[in-house]
Amino acid sequence: MSADPGKSDPIVAALRHLADGDPESTPTTGDPAIDAALAALRERIDGLSERAEHAEDVVERLPVGFFRNSLMDGSLIYANQVNAQLLGYRDFAEAKELMRSSSTAYVNPEDREILKQALVSEGRIDGFRTAVRLKDGSIGYVEVSARMYPKEQAVEGVMIDYSPSRIREEELRAASDALRERNALLEEKQAQIDALSLPLIEVWERAICVPLLGVLDRTRTRRLMEETLQEVVRRQARVLFVDMTGIQAVDTATAHNLLSLARGVRLLGSQTVLCGIRSEVAQTFVSLDVALDGIELRASLQEALAVYIRESRERARKRRRKASGSTR
Secondary structure: OOOOHHHHHHHHHHHHHHHOOOHHHOOOOOOHHHHHHHHHHHHHHHHHHHHHHHHHHHHHOOOOEEEEEEOOOOOEEEEOHHHHHHOOOOOHHHHHHHOOOHHHHEOOHHHHHHHHHHHHHHOEEEEEEEEEEOOOOOEEEEEEEEEEEHHHOEEEEEEEEOOHHHOOHHHHHHHHHHHHHHHHHHHHHHHHHHHHHOOOEEEEOOEEEEEEEEEOOHHHHHHHHHHHHHHHHHOOOOEEEEEEEEEEEOOHHHHHHHHHHHHHHHHOOOEEEEEOOOHHHHHHHHHOOOOOOOOEEEOOHHHHHHHHHHHHHHHHHHHHHHHHHHOO
16 A cells, blocks of 8 residues: 555655754644654654763763773773873874774783673673873873673773872762762663663554664564563554664564564554565565564555554544434
8 A cells, every 4th residue: 555645745754854863954744733743753852862962971071081992892982081081192082093902001911801801790890900001101000990781892981090199088089979970870871772772652643663773683672572562552552663774684583573573462452564674684584484474564664654644544534424424
């Protein structure tokens, strides 16, 4: 079933502006109900962007060093100004350019192995002290607290200077306060990441959408099933749009888990619509001989939403005609 071009084109244009990260110039569709829904969606996107910018600003203004390294090769992904200066660099840009890997900063290689083993076994380490090689070749002394994020393939943490000349009671108290703030910030940041990784957005009356990004592994698929089924019940959704535009690959277990999700949604009396399946993912479904019976497929979320809106209005008109006939 194809969408009426006269009705779907303005909706498609507006949704494309939102998807392209340009919510401020999102055009109107001329339909008050649709424009209201788009405005609510735009407000939600603006709110998430503002919270992310605030978190970045807080990190930059921390009185301690904050860093983010790659879990794969130890390369520096981000460091605030304090962290870069603790290692003798002018700023993050200079540190990233000259320090190829965080492993080169350790004076004693065995210290890096101790820290690495703690992260692997415990997922975090607190108050680890080590000697580091500064940019000019001299030696500095820092205390590191870090946490590993396997899903993001990254390590994040804070670093403070514990050189003998700077260890004073007042500074230790300030560092302790900063570490507590750091823990709260990291927990809030992780909660934001978890929420953004599987956002559930109400795009229309009794219609919810879950846009998926990256690689849909087994852990994310389990979360998707649990949280989505709960939201379908809570919001009494008639349809669930699963936007797979951002999914690059699925494995056998994930493909079957998506089908299980669709069956679960159908048992709740709702319908699942898969949107924006990439050619690579489609080939995986074909090679695995995955049957998509009972699941509606659409080329894009824009098309799926336009069709749903048109069908919803048609149902409403039929109800009005029926009600009008029964009162005669």
